Amino acid sequence: MGIRLYTLVGSDAARPFSPHVWKVVMALNHKGLAYEEVPTRFTEVPSIEDGKSKTVPVLNDNGKVVIDSFLIATYLEKTYPDRPSLFGGAGGEAAARLIESWSQTQVHPVISRIALLDIWTMLDPKDQAYFRPQREARFGMTLEAMADTRDEQAVLLRERLEPLRVTLRHQPFIGGSVPLFGDYILFGALQWLRVVSTLWPLEKDDPVSDWFERCLDLYQGLGRAVPARISAS
Amino acid sequence: MGIRLYTLVGSDAARPFSPHVWKVVMALNHKGLAYEEVPTRFTEVPSIEDGKSKTVPVLNDNGKVVIDSFLIATYLEKTYPDRPSLFGGAGGEAAARLIESWSQTQVHPVISRIALLDIWTMLDPKDQAYFRPQREARFGMTLEAMADTRDEQAVLLRERLEPLRVTLRHQPFIGGSVPLFGDYILFGALQWLRVVSTLWPLEKDDPVSDWFERCLDLYQGLGRAVPARISAS
Numbered sequence: 001m002g003i004r005l006y007t008l009v010g011s012d013a014a015r016p017f018s019p020h021v022w023k024v025v026m027a028l029n030h031k032g033l034a035y036e037e038v039p040t041r042f043t044e045v046p047s048i049e050d051g052k053s054k055t056v057p058v059l060n061d062n063g064k065v066v067i068d069s070f071l072i073a074t075y076l077e078k079t080y081p082d083r084p085s086l087f088g089g090a091g092g093e094a095a096a097r098l099i100e101s102w103s104q105t106q107v108h109p110v111i112s113r114i115a116l117l118d119i120w121t122m123l124d125p126k127d128q129a130y131f132r133p134q135r136e137a138r139f140g141m142t143l144e145a146m147a148d149t150r151d152e153q154a155v156l157l158r159e160r161l162e163p164l165r166v167t168l169r170h171q172p173f174i175g176g177s178v179p180l181f182g183d184y185i186l187f188g189a190l191q192w193l194r195v196v197s198t199l200w201p202l203e204k205d206d207p208v209s210d211w212f213e214r215c216l217d218l219y220q221g222l223g224r225a226v227p228a229r230i231s232a233s
Numbered sequence: 234m235g236i237r238l239y240t241l242v243g244s245d246a247a248r249p250f251s252p253h254v255w256k257v258v259m260a261l262n263h264k265g266l267a268y269e270e271v272p273t274r275f276t277e278v279p280s281i282e283d284g285k286s287k288t289v290p291v292l293n294d295n296g297k298v299v300i301d302s303f304l305i306a307t308y309l310e311k312t313y314p315d316r317p318s319l320f321g322g323a324g325g326e327a328a329a330r331l332i333e334s335w336s337q338t339q340v341h342p343v344i345s346r347i348a349l350l351d352i353w354t355m356l357d358p359k360d361q362a363y364f365r366p367q368r369e370a371r372f373g374m375t376l377e378a379m380a381d382t383r384d385e386q387a388v389l390l391r392e393r394l395e396p397l398r399v400t401l402r403h404q405p406f407i408g409g410s411v412p413l414f415g416d417y418i419l420f421g422a423l424q425w426l427r428v429v430s431t432l433w434p435l436e437k438d439d440p441v442s443d444w445f446e447r448c449l450d451l452y453q454g455l456g457r458a459v460p461a462r463i464s465a466s
Contacts, residue, residue: 089322094409095332101399102335166334176327 003028003035004060006048010122013039015226017119019108019192020069021057022223026184027073029219031083042127069188070100073181086181099174099182102163107189110157112139115197117147118229122196154201161208168207172214179218187215187223194228236261236268237293239281243355246272248459250352252341252425253302254290255456259417260306262452264316275360302421303333306414319414332407332415335396340422343390345372348430350380351462355429387434394441401440405447412451420448420456427461 008018028035048058053067066075077086087093116135120143136142174182190212202209216223241251261268281291286300299308310319320326349368353376369375407415423445435442449456
């Protein structure tokens with residue numbers, strides 16, 4: 001049966017936007033593995049693969065089901081060791097956890113505030129009815145109140161990306177001379193924003209923009225194949 | 234002649250405090266290399282090894298002079314490949330640059346505001362006369378004004394360490410099951426604070442405190458051999 005990857009979409013099945021799924025899409029291409037994507041709506045996620053996960057990504061590799069983007073990456077590394085490494089060794093795999101923790105705690109909350117209302121507008125009515133109260137409860141405010149702060153959040157996002165900006169003085173990718181899973185972790189966050197947001201916060205002369213463009217070029221422009229929601233990027 | 238490491242001290246030559254020197258001290262011990270420390274005052278740094286560097290650490294390995302803590306680590310990794318790896322592979326070495334960039338841009342500025350006045354009190358008059366105007370110009374305020382904000386900075390420091398805290402849910406060290414140079418980067422920052430500060434901002438039940446204690450235990454308690462300035466840690 002091959003490899004099946006459940007992705008997250010709104011009304012348009014051709015616009016997958018989950019940051020965590022994008023990490024896995026890049027990882028599968030990095031490994032040169034063929035796979036089939038199964039576009040999934042928010043309210044369909046709990047029934048994927050007999051309800052094994054409440055969130056995407058979910059990967060089914062010839063019957064073996066793996067959930068969680070990081071665990072999928074380590075699964076792929078272990079299962080396909082002869083293909084290009086996602087981590088560049090044990091030290092890289094361990095450090096990727098810090099990169100993930102940085103992205104999740106510093107970058108994702110800011111992107112959420114910029115983009116959640118925009119995501120809501122891309123969903124089917126059934127998903128909208130699930131998404132709005134769930135996210136509003138988590139952030140303690142309405143989606144509209146979040147969107148009202150998005151210009152300040154855009155400034156904050158640029159500030160929060162400073163560690164990546166400084167890293168890029170030394171090397172073209174977080175992985176060094178080549179992209180590794182650490183790059184895909186941050187790429188997933190910004191690709192999520194690119195696919196859903198009506199505001200693009202990065203400036204063209206920002207080294208982070210150059211790095212993001214390099215990531216969009218990977219694997220025959222795979223990330224670019226899904227158009228940005230607005231043309232600024 | 235062996236390996237010589239120039240360290241940074243105040244009036245008391247037995248209390249080296251530079252975060253960047255501590256990274257190298259840990260790296261040399263990780264590699265199991267013998268070395269001699271040369272305690273150096275701020276105003277003596279420009280004359281080290283014929284003025285090759287304006288900052289410490291400076292390493293002289295049998296006549297080969299290397300400056301900058303990260304470059305020293307990569308030099309040691311390349312020069313002593315048969316000893317325990319500092320990076321755990323090429324991916325770990327590349328990711329360490331992001332860890333360094335995160336520490337430098339997010340953690341160091343906060344520690345500076347907490348500790349610079351405390352450092353000043355540890356210096357000889359000649360070093361004090363150099364240190365105060367240099368640091369006050371860099372931060373745009375007096376050392377006393379910085380110290381007045383240190384309680385808020387302590388809260389901010391705990392927040393800024395959240396990526397490390399989340400990482401520690403998965404593994405005991407940034408390097409995974411063993412400490413690597415990424416650990417020493419953050420350890421250097423907190424050891425700097427421990428050796429100089431009259432305020433200790435970490436709480437005892439913080440997982441970051443547990444990790445820091447594990448790092449202090451390494452190499453026969455090497456970091457602990459220099460007492461904390463206050464007994465809270």
